[in-house]
Amino acid sequence: MKTYEIRTHKSSEHLPPSEQLAGRLADLAADTTRPLDEAAVDMVINRVIDNAAVAVASLGRAPVVAARGQAEAHPHSPGATVFGLEQTQRVSPEWAAWANGVAVRELDYHDTFLAADYSHPGDNIPPILAVAQHTGADGAALLRGILTGYQIQIDLVRAICLHEHKIDHVAHLGPSAAAGIGTLLGLPSATIFQAIGQALHTTTATRQSRKGEISTWKAHAPAFAGKMAVEAVDRALRGQTSPSPIYEGEDGVIAWLLSGPDARYQVPLPEKGEPLTSILDSYTKEHSAEYQAQAWIDLARRLGAERPELRDPANVQQIVLHTSHHTHYVIGSGANDPQKYDPTASRETLDHSIPYIVAVALQDGGWHHVDSYAPERAARPDTVELWQKITTVEDKEWTRRYHSLDLSEKAFGGRIEIELTNGERVVEEIAVADAHPQGARPFGRAEYVAKFRMLAQGILDETEIERFLDVAERLPQLTAAELSGLTVTPSAPVPVAPKGLF
DSSP states (O other): EEEEEEOOOOTTTTOOGSSSHHHHHHHHHHOOOOOHHHHHHHHHHHHHHHHHHHHHHHTTSHHHHHHHHHHHHHEEHHHHOOTTTTOOEEEOOOHHHHHHHHHHHHTSSSEESHHHHHEOOGGGGHHHHHHHHTTOHHHHHHHHHHHHHHHHHHHHHHHHOOOGBBOOOGGHHHHHHHHHHHHHHOOOOOHHHHHHHHHHHOOOOOOGGGSSSTTHHHHHHHHHHHHHHHHHHHHHEEEEEEEESTEEEEETTHHTTSSSOOOOOEEEEEEEEEOOOGGOOBBSSSSSSSSSGGGHHHHHHHHHHHOGGGGEEEEGEEEEEEEHHHHHIIGGGGGOOOGGGGOOOHHHHHTOOOHHHHHHHHHHEEEEEGGGGGGHHHHHHHHHHHTTTEEEEEEEHHOOOOOOSSSEEEEEEEEEEEETTSEEEEEEEEETTSSSSSSSOOOOOOHHHHHHHHTTTTTOOHHHHHHHHHHHTGGGGOOTTGGGGGGGSSSOOOOOOOOOOO
């Protein structure tokens, strides 16, 4: 790896594309001769299975139905497939990226990488796959494109914090997806450079989508970034150019959206000839909730089983979660969002409320992607009473471990301190989720397949489950014709979308 310092440059300072961050990302993406890392290749297959699993489980949910309906209104040949439709039904690739992106993101149940900022790098897969199907690429090209998308998004997340400036994290996704598509298609660096600039320029938005009354747009935001990436590549292929320097310009992203004209960012990128392995630093979710909640769910379900009396709010004086800055201020009481304590809040809001999540996991001894968010579950009186007694505080040591570059000590959990009404105190801590690579039960291929089977139960026929798994596990060897098999068709017709403009 090599680290590059990026900063704002005045308009009078000429900064050629090769010295811009967008240019360096484009050079990385244009290098299609890198050796492949076996573990990284295996993980790409795992994440394709993981994405399909969570998409299957969301096929009937309103945001997914609406996005699919929009895609169906844009049939195209050759086009790309859409989760929930027949393989033969093709739509324009940018709309396939949109519909599939919403399906993958809706349940907040796929992979994650957390460092200076947040990310769900599996969001790169829908747009890259859609373009692969549309252009007749094979599995080997798709594999390289996905590895590029993961690498670039994760490296940007390692170096550049968007959240402190209230910029939504999908601003790192637009460039990474555009770069991944560039790798897939074997485009020259100059073309990828233009696509990256356009993708970034069109996908910067505020974090209000994840604040207060969180709406259905939360699932659409990364799908929009993927759709914009496809369109940016299309424009770049037609010779259209983008704002430059997009990051370093006097009126660019660093100067006005990030830390200002005097800021310096250190961005690590693989050198020429290095395999792309950042996908191995990301981790999936065992539970359908914000990633910072994964370890807390595991700890709460264990405590509830070991100490059943903790489930009764009458026995609990207060519960304080000592955790990282991000957990406290984004999904904890530090966000100062009263909605995080509201029994009538939306699923999207409850997903971002660690007090609610801990209360339910403690009482139920587990977590379910539907039942744990049901309105009647959120409104249960004993849950509401316990929930209101749970707060968070930032602990500097857990914040340090959250940002640590040493994967052996990097942590996303914290310490729980429970004061009982009888004066007893219960104190426990957890660093990472059970499913994390450093956790008690790390996810491997068997766990990804089991997750797919569990979420597909009652939605896909057994033959469709086996068919998809067979295709996915052969991804690096797939022919162009076989790529159409990287989708799923349920046994019963999917809901029909409400009518919109088209």
